[in-house]
Amino acid sequence: MEIITAVCGCKELTEQNLVIAVKRERLGFLEEWGSFTWLGVIASLIVTGGTWIFFILGFHAGDILNPKYMCNQCRTTILPVQFRIPGYSNPKDVERETYVDEELPKTETSFDALPLYSKKSVALEPNETLDRKTIETSKVKILLLIIIAFGFVALGASFLSLDPAEIASRRRFNSPLLIHGIGVVSVGFFSLCAIAGIWKLFSSGPGLALSSKGIEIFGIRSNTLVPWIDVSGFSVYEMQSQKMLIVKLRNPKKYIEADSSFRRFMAETNYKMCGSPISVSANSLKISFKELCELFEQYFERYTENT
Template sequence: MISEHETVIELSKKKVVLLTIGASIFVALGIWLLQLQFIVGILAIGFFGLCLVFSVIKLFDKKPGLILNGKGLIDNSSVVSAGFIPWSEVTGFSIFEIQKQKMLVVGIRNPEKYIEHSSPLKRIINKANYNLCGSPVVITSNTLKMKFDELTSLCNQYFMRYGKISE
């Protein structure tokens, strides 16, 4: 806690290292699969190769993973992070779960803004998030020094305190 009105959640280097190791193993598995099932091998190498690149980028990222304050939230939890989102643009939070992986979905008043104002790769991922969960902004605790339930509770507390004021 930086102050009464700001909470800074650091990136967990331990979690990012584990993600990097996991992605490396699956890239190696994809290379091995090339011999048996070429298409599956290529897909595994492509997907987990991107995960590997993204996790290495996060490994050297010095910025906090998430900041919550009276003005809004600053998302830096993933490579496709949204950056600053003022409370006036947040409509609430919900939970989306897939394969026992929970994600905190940030409801946004103008999702197209967060889809269109990004790089081509981010745009594809943000559009997929929007189609899958209803918002381009999705936060997991996979890279944060915080458990998912704590993250959800904290975000909801800030939204209840500051989000309703800006409506």
């Protein structure tokens, strides 16, 4: 086990304990391949016949190519932070070095900008910080949703294939216009749902992120950032046993008017139905609905104390 030095938030943020020693946690055989990671990934794709097995088993390219570290005390996963040096525009040009504790440079930088020192550390995205909690999409959940969507598409297609005379001869639901209309709506709506699900299935981006900046929701064409100052609270909306976390906004019209015409229509519908244009579901995320609510409350209390 390799000893490295990293930043962790399990203690109070004082100068003495901002930096603590943690041990590297191996991520199975994939991480042990080291420099042969790409070769291993290619071999895995050939053997499995595609990336479906990765989705089903829960593997992600980020887990394979970006080693993670675990704190010995709070047992939370720590991601490496980009080590920036003035004068270097490209972080890849910076040669990383290993420091012993007494050689660690003194810093008065805020917690979310502190670096990790390790020869094998991998940089986060430029907008990542240590206070940022990213919730990945669940490929298994999305795959199930796609299957359900295709099921409704097939059901709608069966409605469209019914003969008008056969429909009219029934005692109930004997309106061909109504049955065929339901078929058209079902095929159209759930086809869009299936396309969106397929896009999310093959997308490498996360589904949701919480940080000091606010709530970042990753959509198909654009992302939505809701600053904490705009949030007044949360509520739970339940329909047909499906729960959604409603983000109550101080000025909902601001987010409705900022969208395109189609998204504006959807946001207005959501606002009239739930009381807010912003809602979050755990159906496609790697988190339970209860954990999602608790996480939102924690961040809301942390970053709205003085607002």
